[in-house]
Amino acid sequence: MSEEIIIKNAVKRYGDNTVIPALSAEIRNGEFFTLLGPSGCGKTTLLRMIAGFNTIEGGTISFGDQVINDVPAHQRNIGMVFQDYALFPHMTVEANVRYGLKFRDVPKAEADERVDQILKVTRIDQYRDRLPEALSGGQQQRVALARAIVIHPTVLLMDEPLSNLDAKLRIEMRTVIRDIQREIGITTVYVTHDQEEALAISDRIAVMNAGVIQQIATPVQIYSRPANTFVAGFIGHSDFFRVKCEAGRVWFNDAYSVAVPMLSEGVSGEAVAGVRPEDFCIMPPSGDAGAGLTAKVLKKVFLGRYINYQIAMDGCTPLDTLESIELSQDISTAEHEFEEGDTLTVTLRGDLINVYSAEGGASLMKGVRRGESAR
Amino acid sequence: MKVRVDFWKVITAVIFALFAVFLVAPLLSLFVSAFKDAETGGWTMSNFVSFFTKKYYYRTLFRSLAVSSCVTLAAVALGAPVAYFMATYQIRAKRLVQILIIISMLSPSFIGAYSWVLLLGRSGVVTQFFAALGLKTPSIYGFFGIVLVLALKLYPFIFMYVSGAMKKLDPSLLEASQSLGCGPARNVACMVIPLILPTVLAGALLVFMSSLADFGTPMLIGEGFRVMPVLVYREFMGEMGGNANFAAAIAVVMVSVTTSIYLTQRWIVNRLSFKSRSVRRIVPKPIEGGKSALVHAWVYLVAFLGILPQATVVYTSFLKTNGPTFVQGFSLDSYRAIFSEMGASIINTYCYGGLGICGIVVLAFLMAYLSVRRRNALTSLLDLCSIFPYVISGSVLGIMLLMAFNRPPLALSGTAAIIVISFIIRRLPHTLRSSVAILHQISKSSEEAAVSLGASPLRSFLDVTARLMLPGVMTGATLSWVAVINELSASIILYTGATKTMSVAIYSEVQSASYGTAAALATVLTGTTVLSLLILFSLSGKREVSF
Numbered sequence: 001m002s003e004e005i006i007i008k009n010a011v012k013r014y015g016d017n018t019v020i021p022a023l024s025a026e027i028r029n030g031e032f033f034t035l036l037g038p039s040g041c042g043k044t045t046l047l048r049m050i051a052g053f054n055t056i057e058g059g060t061i062s063f064g065d066q067v068i069n070d071v072p073a074h075q076r077n078i079g080m081v082f083q084d085y086a087l088f089p090h091m092t093v094e095a096n097v098r099y100g101l102k103f104r105d106v107p108k109a110e111a112d113e114r115v116d117q118i119l120k121v122t123r124i125d126q127y128r129d130r131l132p133e134a135l136s137g138g139q140q141q142r143v144a145l146a147r148a149i150v151i152h153p154t155v156l157l158m159d160e161p162l163s164n165l166d167a168k169l170r171i172e173m174r175t176v177i178r179d180i181q182r183e184i185g186i187t188t189v190y191v192t193h194d195q196e197e198a199l200a201i202s203d204r205i206a207v208m209n210a211g212v213i214q215q216i217a218t219p220v221q222i223y224s225r226p227a228n229t230f231v232a233g234f235i236g237h238s239d240f241f242r243v244k245c246e247a248g249r250v251w252f253n254d255a256y257s258v259a260v261p262m263l264s265e266g267v268s269g270e271a272v273a274g275v276r277p278e279d280f281c282i283m284p285p286s287g288d289a290g291a292g293l294t295a296k297v298l299k300k301v302f303l304g305r306y307i308n309y310q311i312a313m314d315g316c317t318p319l320d321t322l323e324s325i326e327l328s329q330d331i332s333t334a335e336h337e338f339e340e341g342d343t344l345t346v347t348l349r350g351d352l353i354n355v356y357s358a359e360g361g362a363s364l365m366k367g368v369r370r371g372e373s374a375r
Numbered sequence: 376m377k378v379r380v381d382f383w384k385v386i387t388a389v390i391f392a393l394f395a396v397f398l399v400a401p402l403l404s405l406f407v408s409a410f411k412d413a414e415t416g417g418w419t420m421s422n423f424v425s426f427f428t429k430k431y432y433y434r435t436l437f438r439s440l441a442v443s444s445c446v447t448l449a450a451v452a453l454g455a456p457v458a459y460f461m462a463t464y465q466i467r468a469k470r471l472v473q474i475l476i477i478i479s480m481l482s483p484s485f486i487g488a489y490s491w492v493l494l495l496g497r498s499g500v501v502t503q504f505f506a507a508l509g510l511k512t513p514s515i516y517g518f519f520g521i522v523l524v525l526a527l528k529l530y531p532f533i534f535m536y537v538s539g540a541m542k543k544l545d546p547s548l549l550e551a552s553q554s555l556g557c558g559p560a561r562n563v564a565c566m567v568i569p570l571i572l573p574t575v576l577a578g579a580l581l582v583f584m585s586s587l588a589d590f591g592t593p594m595l596i597g598e599g600f601r602v603m604p605v606l607v608y609r610e611f612m613g614e615m616g617g618n619a620n621f622a623a624a625i626a627v628v629m630v631s632v633t634t635s636i637y638l639t640q641r642w643i644v645n646r647l648s649f650k651s652r653s654v655r656r657i658v659p660k661p662i663e664g665g666k667s668a669l670v671h672a673w674v675y676l677v678a679f680l681g682i683l684p685q686a687t688v689v690y691t692s693f694l695k696t697n698g699p700t701f702v703q704g705f706s707l708d709s710y711r712a713i714f715s716e717m718g719a720s721i722i723n724t725y726c727y728g729g730l731g732i733c734g735i736v737v738l739a740f741l742m743a744y745l746s747v748r749r750r751n752a753l754t755s756l757l758d759l760c761s762i763f764p765y766v767i768s769g770s771v772l773g774i775m776l777l778m779a780f781n782r783p784p785l786a787l788s789g790t791a792a793i794i795v796i797s798f799i800i801r802r803l804p805h806t807l808r809s810s811v812a813i814l815h816q817i818s819k820s821s822e823e824a825a826v827s828l829g830a831s832p833l834r835s836f837l838d839v840t841a842r843l844m845l846p847g848v849m850t851g852a853t854l855s856w857v858a859v860i861n862e863l864s865a866s867i868i869l870y871t872g873a874t875k876t877m878s879v880a881i882y883s884e885v886q887s888a889s890y891g892t893a894a895a896l897a898t899v900l901t902g903t904t905v906l907s908l909l910i911l912f913s914l915s916g917k918r919e920v921s922f
Binding site (some may be wrong): 053078 | 820824825827829830834838842
C-alpha cells in the first residue's frame with residue numbers, strides 16, 4: 001500500500017513567477033524523506049503539489065506507476081499532518097481520527113479496531129472523548145498524526161508539524177513521529193526549516209534553495225560532504241577560505257598547506273575551502289609558518305562545555321569580508337586555554353575539510369554529487 | 376483527461392445569474408427609464424431638468440441632506456459619550472443599559488415616530504400635561520420631530536461602533552501618553568478621539584445613510600416637510616396615477632448622492648485608519664461623587680429616551696380603546712382585534728421573513744466562501760454586493776423591482792416572491808459580512824485536512840468549513856431576520872392586499888388612527904425581536920451583537 005514517489009521535472013508557476021523551475025526526485029518506498037531549506041525555498045509548495053492542494057504546471061508526480069497530476073486531492077489517498085494540526089474543533093478526538101475512514105468503505109468493526117489501535121499507538125486513547133481544545137500541543141500533534149495514518153495512506157506528508165511546539169516537546173515528538181513511521185513503514189515526506197530536526201529524523205534529506213534541490217543525501221553525507229557552498233553554509237556552520245589546490249594538497253597561504261585525501265583527481269588552481277568549527281585545532285603559537293595559520297584571539301566566551309573564541313586570522317583569505325571567525329573548543333579535551341589578545345596557531349584537518357570550485361561553489365570532493373555521494 | 380464539473384464554479388455561475396436578473400438588470404432598467412419620456416417613450420433629460428429647476432423638488436434633496444446631517448451629529452453627540460463612559464467607568468446596571476440600547480436599535484423607526492406622536496403629538500400625553508401647566512412643548516411634526524425620532528433610533532449604531540473601537544484601544548497608548556506628560560482631559564483629545572475617529576466616521580456614515588433612506592418616520596410625522604424617500608413614493612404611487620419615469624429619475628438622483636457619499640467616506644476612512652494590536656483592554660474604573668452622578672445621569676437618560684417609544688407602544692397596546700382614542704382601563708381588545716382581523720399580515724411576515732432568511736443564509740454561506748477561499752477577479756465582484764444596502768434605499772429598491780418585474784417573462788409584481796426577493800437583497804449584507812468575518816478566522820488547513828482524508832470538496836465544505844462558520848452566520852442571520860420583519864420602505868411599495876406584512880399593517884393602522892391595534896402589532900414585532908435576540912444570546916453564549 002505504501003508507494004514510492006517519483007517527481008519528474010515538476011514545475012510550479014504563479015502567473016509569470018516560476019517558483020519551482022524543474023524539480024526531479026525519487027522518494028523510496030517506506031523511507032523518511034525530508035525537504036529542508038530556508039523559508040520561501042519552495043519546500044511547502046512542493047509538498048502541497050504532492051498533496052494535490054497546488055496545481056502542477058509541468059512535469060509529473062507519480063505514486064508508484066500512477067501519475068497523480070490530475071487526481072484530485074481527496075482521491076490521492078494521502079495522510080497529511082498540517083503545521084497548525086488542522087484538527088476539526090467541533091469533533092472529539094475519536095471523531096477526528098474516524099473521519100477519514102468514512103470515505104473508505106471500511107466495515108464498522110474494522111474501523112473501530114483501527115481507531116482503537118491507532119489511539120493506543122499514539123497514546124491518546126484516554127482522551128478520545130475530548131474536544132481538541134482540551135488537549136495540550138503535544139497531544140493535539142498526536143491526534144493529527146493518528147488521523148493521518150489511520151486511513152492507511154499511500155504516502156504520509158508532514159508540513160512543519162513540530163514548529164508550534166516548545167523546544168523540549170519538539171525533541172520528544174520527533175522521536176514519536178520517527179518511531180511510528182518506522183513501525184508502519186510508510187513513505188513519508190517531511191518539510192522543515194530546522195536542520196537539527198532534519199538531521200535527527202530523516203533517512204534522506206533534500207536541501208532546497210530557490211525552488212531547486214541542492215543536494216539529496218543521507219544526514220551524514222549532507223553534513224560531512226556538502227554538495228556545494230550553499231549546503232555547507234545552511235547545514236551547520238562553515239567558514240570559507242580562498243585557497244590554491246595542487247597535487248592533492250590545499251594551500252591556505254604560501255607557507256601552510258594540508259593534504260586532502262578525498263579531493264578529486266586532477267584538481268588544481270584557485271578554489272574555496274569550507275571548514276567547520278570542529279575541523280580547526282588550536283595550539284600555542286609555533287614559530288614555523290608551515291605548521292599552521294597564525295591568529296589572534298579577539299573575544300572569548302565561556303559556554304560551559306565549550307569555549308567560543310572569536311579569532312582574527314593572519315595571512316590567509318576568508319571568502320567573505322568578515323575580519324574574524326568563530327571556533328569552539330571542547331574544554332574536556334582542550335590542552336590549552338587562551339585569553340583575549342593571545343596569539344595562537346590554527347591547524348586544519350585535511351580529512352574533514354571540503355573543497356569547492358571558486359566559480360559556482362560546487363564540491364570538488366571525490367564522489368560528491370547533488371544526488372548520492374560517498375563519505 | 377475527463378472534464379470535471381467543479382462544484383464551486385457552478386455555484387459562482389448560479390449566483391452571478393441571480394444577481395444579474397434580480398439586481399443588475401432592475402438597476403439598469405431604472406436608469407434607462409429615468410431618461411425616458413413618460414408619454415412618448417423617447418429619450419429625454421426632462422425628468423432631471425424638472426427635478427433640478429423646480430424648487431418644490433430640489434428643495435427636497437436639500438431638506439433630506441439637512442435632516443440626515445443633523446441626525447448624524449445628534450446621534451454622535453448622544454451615542455459616543457455613552458460608549459466612552461461605559462468603556463472607561465464602572466456603570467451600575469451596565470448589562471441592562473446595553474440590552475435596552477440593542478432593543479431600541481433593532482426596532483423600526485416608524486414605531487418610534489408613532490409613539491412620539493402619542494407622547495408629544497397634538498393630543499399627546501406629554502403635550503397635554505405641559506399644556507395643563509400652561510407650557511407649550513415643541514411640535515413633533517416636521518423637521519424637529521424627524522431629527523428627534525431618528526437620532527434616538529440611530530444613536531445605538533454609534534454606541535455599538537464606538538464601544539467596539541474602545542475595546543480595541545490599547546490602554547498602553549494612553550499610559551505612554553500620560554507618562555510623557557499629557558493630562559487626562561488632553562489624553563481624550565489627543566489620543567482617544569483620533570484613535571476612534573475612523574470608527575466614529577464609519578458609524579456616522581451608517582447613521583447618515585439610514586436617515587437619508589428612512590421612509591416611515593417622515594411619512595408619519597413629516598407632514599408638510601418632505602424628504603426624498605417620501606417624494607419618490609408619492610411620485611411613483613401618486614394619486615393621479617404617478618409618473619414612474621420621474622420617480623425613477625429621483626431614485627437615480629438618490630442613488631448618485633448616496634454612492635458619492637459612500638465612496639467619499641470610504642476614502643476618508645481608509646486614509647485615517649491604522650492597524651493596532653492591543654493585547655490589553657481598558658478596564659473600567661470606579662467613579663464617585665458628582666462625576667459619577669453626571670455620568671450615570673447621561674447614560675441612563677439616553678438609554679431611557681431610546682427605549683421610551685418601545686415602552687410606550689407596549690403600554691398602549693394593553694389600553695382600552697374606543698376608535699382612535701384611548702379610554703380608561705386596560706384590556707386585550709387590541710390583541711383580539713389584530714388576531715381576528717390582521718392574522719394574515721402576521722403569518723405573511725413570518726412566512727416571507729422565514730423564506731427570506733433561508734435564502735440569505737444559503738447565499739451568505741456560499742458567497743462568503745467564494746469571496747474568501749476562491750478569490751479571483753470574478754468572485755471579488757461579490758464584495759460589491761455589500762455596498763448595495765448603503766446606496767440603494769428601500770424605496771428605490773421597491774420601485775426598481777416593481778418596474779422590472781411587472782411584465783412577463785418574470786411578472787412578479789403583487790406576488791409574495793417579489794417581497795421575499797426584496798428582503799434578500801436588502802438584508803443579505805448583514806449576514807454576508809459576519810460570515811466573511813468568521814471565515815477569515817477559520818484556518819484553511821482544517822478543510823484541506825478533510826480533503827486529504829478523502830472528503831470531496833463539497834463534503835469537506837459541509838462537514839468542516841460550513842459547520843465552523845455557523846456561529847458567525849447565525850449572528851448575522853438574526854440581525855437580518857430582525858431587520859426583515861421590521862422592513863417597511865420597500866414592502867409598502869411592493870405589497871398588495873394579500874401580501875401585506877405586519878409593518879405595512881402597522882403603518883396603515885397608524886394612518887387610519889387605529890392606535891390600539893397598531894400598538895398591539897408593534898408589540899408583537901418587538902416581542903419577536905427580543906425573543907430572537909434572546910435565542911441568539913443563549914445559543915452563542917455571548918451578550919453582544921455587532922454590525
